[in-house]
Amino acid sequence: MKRTVFRNRWLPYLLVLPQVVVTLVFFFWPAFGSLRLALYRTSPFGDRLIFAGLDNYTRLLGSGEYLQSAVNSFVFAFGVTFGGLTASLGLAVLANQKIRGLAIYRTALLWPYGIAPAVAGIIWLFIFHPAYGVLPYVLAAVGSFQFNWLLEGWVAMLMLITAAVWKQLGYNIAFFLAGLQSIPTSVLEAAQVDGADPVRRFWRVVFPLLSPITFFLFVLNMVFSFFETFGLVHAVTQGGPGHATEILVYKAYNDGFVNQQLGTSAAQSVILMVVVIGLTMLQFRYAEKRVTY
Amino acid sequence: MLVHAGLIAVIALIAFPLYYAFVISTQSLGEVTSVPPRLTPSWHVGENYAAAWVKGKLGRLLVNSLVMAVGIAVGKIAISILSAFAIVYFNFRGKQVVFWMIFVTLMLPVPVRIMSTYEVISTLGWIDSYWGLTVPLMASATATFLFRQFYQTVPDSLAEAAQLDGAGPLRFLWSFLLPLSGTNIAALFVILFIYGWNEYLWPLMVTNSEEMRTVVIGIEKLVPRGGGEIPEWNVIMAAAMMALLPPVAVILFMQRWFVKGLIESEK
Numbered sequence: 001m002k003r004t005v006f007r008n009r010w011l012p013y014l015l016v017l018p019q020v021v022v023t024l025v026f027f028f029w030p031a032f033g034s035l036r037l038a039l040y041r042t043s044p045f046g047d048r049l050i051f052a053g054l055d056n057y058t059r060l061l062g063s064g065e066y067l068q069s070a071v072n073s074f075v076f077a078f079g080v081t082f083g084g085l086t087a088s089l090g091l092a093v094l095a096n097q098k099i100r101g102l103a104i105y106r107t108a109l110l111w112p113y114g115i116a117p118a119v120a121g122i123i124w125l126f127i128f129h130p131a132y133g134v135l136p137y138v139l140a141a142v143g144s145f146q147f148n149w150l151l152e153g154w155v156a157m158l159m160l161i162t163a164a165v166w167k168q169l170g171y172n173i174a175f176f177l178a179g180l181q182s183i184p185t186s187v188l189e190a191a192q193v194d195g196a197d198p199v200r201r202f203w204r205v206v207f208p209l210l211s212p213i214t215f216f217l218f219v220l221n222m223v224f225s226f227f228e229t230f231g232l233v234h235a236v237t238q239g240g241p242g243h244a245t246e247i248l249v250y251k252a253y254n255d256g257f258v259n260q261q262l263g264t265s266a267a268q269s270v271i272l273m274v275v276v277i278g279l280t281m282l283q284f285r286y287a288e289k290r291v292t293y
Numbered sequence: 294m295l296v297h298a299g300l301i302a303v304i305a306l307i308a309f310p311l312y313y314a315f316v317i318s319t320q321s322l323g324e325v326t327s328v329p330p331r332l333t334p335s336w337h338v339g340e341n342y343a344a345a346w347v348k349g350k351l352g353r354l355l356v357n358s359l360v361m362a363v364g365i366a367v368g369k370i371a372i373s374i375l376s377a378f379a380i381v382y383f384n385f386r387g388k389q390v391v392f393w394m395i396f397v398t399l400m401l402p403v404p405v406r407i408m409s410t411y412e413v414i415s416t417l418g419w420i421d422s423y424w425g426l427t428v429p430l431m432a433s434a435t436a437t438f439l440f441r442q443f444y445q446t447v448p449d450s451l452a453e454a455a456q457l458d459g460a461g462p463l464r465f466l467w468s469f470l471l472p473l474s475g476t477n478i479a480a481l482f483v484i485l486f487i488y489g490w491n492e493y494l495w496p497l498m499v500t501n502s503e504e505m506r507t508v509v510i511g512i513e514k515l516v517p518r519g520g521g522e523i524p525e526w527n528v529i530m531a532a533a534m535m536a537l538l539p540p541v542a543v544i545l546f547m548q549r550w551f552v553k554g555l556i557e558s559e560k
Contacts, residue, residue, distance in 0.1 A: 174555055
């Protein structure tokens with residue numbers, strides 16, 4: 001801890017004021033607003049709010065549609081996280097070579113981070129286009145099956161997962177690369193002297209050493225796929241076909257903004273808040289662990 | 294040699310979707326809908342990009358995105374520098390409360406306060422305004438913690454020397470600390486610019502008129518829903534290319550800071 005060197009009665013308050021005001025007005029106040037609103041439901045004519053207690057929650061948890069969107073969210077999040085981490089670890093191992101021009105290669109891997117999920121989605125929407133897209137065309141040559149995202153929910157989900165994985169690849173690779181390069185070569189050489197082949201070296205030595213980074217990226221990608229992919233769903237499938245790609249965040253928006261069911265939407269926000277708190281705590285447990293190492 | 298070939302194959306795989314989008318943006322509608330798909334660029338660049346520019350009102354939307362991205366980045370950096378400075382260099386009553394308050398914002402992303410934030414913004418009369426697009430997103434726990442962490446590594450002797458020179462706290466911040474924070478500021482700016490440019494749910498909520506939309510939302514409006522119209526994929530892809538170019542260019546040109554920012558801001 002630093003020795004505090006300046007003395008002033010009011011200056012520190014003035015300095016934290018902007019951040020505190022923004023935090024109170026746009027974070028705390030709305031969060032409490034959600035908690036309160038979740039206890040009300042909209043009257044049949046939509047003109048006033050009626051106190052409903054915990055009705056919104058019990059109804060949500062008993063609603064097939066809501067549970068479906070929770071399942072969709074988990075399928076999406078695990079697809080993005082496991083698919084993305086597997087692919088990027090593989091690519092990072094490949095890219096982690098002592099060769100010239102590594103900086104250029106790294107940039108060539110990193111740039112998709114700059115693409116908005118929604119824009120990435122629009123690009124993949126065309127690649128998956130049932131009539132003109134390259135992917136259904138190639139797949140049709142391989143075998144005849146229905147690869148039309150407008151008709152098949154799983155194709156639509158696969159399309160969103162692919163777009164999200166593509167967008168996150170560079171980011172994940174950057175962290176895996178940093179991790180791989182911090183592994184001392186002496187450790188690998190020792191394993192080599194012991195006669196471990198490259199595959200064994202990877203699973204017995206490299207992978208365990210990478211586990212803090214893998215865990216960190218796991219949490220980060222979960223947060224990303226739960227909370228930062230609204231634009232992807234909104235711009236690409238709008239939750240369809242049917243409700244096949246309606247994830248929790250999209251449903252909360254849709255019920256509140258489009259269908260004006262304020263109470264239900266607020267209750268969904270509160271449930272999401274619990275999810276973020278869980279993920280954040282997980283992230284900080286890891287951070288603490290790293291400090292003790 | 295083999296390693297290079299492997300890397301290049303990986304890069305080509307990652308770049309393919311972008312290449313494909315670019316190719317589509319250069320073709321006529323007839324070429325776009327031809328089967329088998331054509332994977333080589335054509336000559337309709339000018340007309341497609343012009344059509345996207347006019348149809349999507351991209352000039353205005355790009356300006357809005359720029360204002361939002363730069364506004365959020367500059368605002369977040371400014372208020373984070375101030376609050377981190379207060380937290381590190383002063384002892385004051387309620388410091389712990391302030392610290393925890395900033396920390397808790399990590400757990401309150403936009404989706405968990407959709408409806409009530411909208412209410413706050415409309416009460417303030419900030420719907421459809423640049424204020425509404427930028428100010429509410431300016432609090433950032435990550436940026437504050439980053440500056441706090443950095444200030445803690447600055448030796449105490451520097452502040453003591455400044456005091457001996459008769460410099461007050463603000464003078465010290467301005468003439469000593471800020472010049473040292475250059476790379477941190479640049480790194481954060483890149484990350485926050487990209488975040489602001491790509492934000493989707495927020496501008497969708499707080500804007501109603503077409504004039505105030507940002508470019509990532511504008512593209513969605515070009516994709517027709519339901520049967521009626523034939524989607525002009527070449528025009529949509531031209532718009533997508535223009536929407537993704539600024540943030541990607543920032544990564545390419547500010548590569549060093551981008552990598553630093555990526556790693557620092559997630560610590």
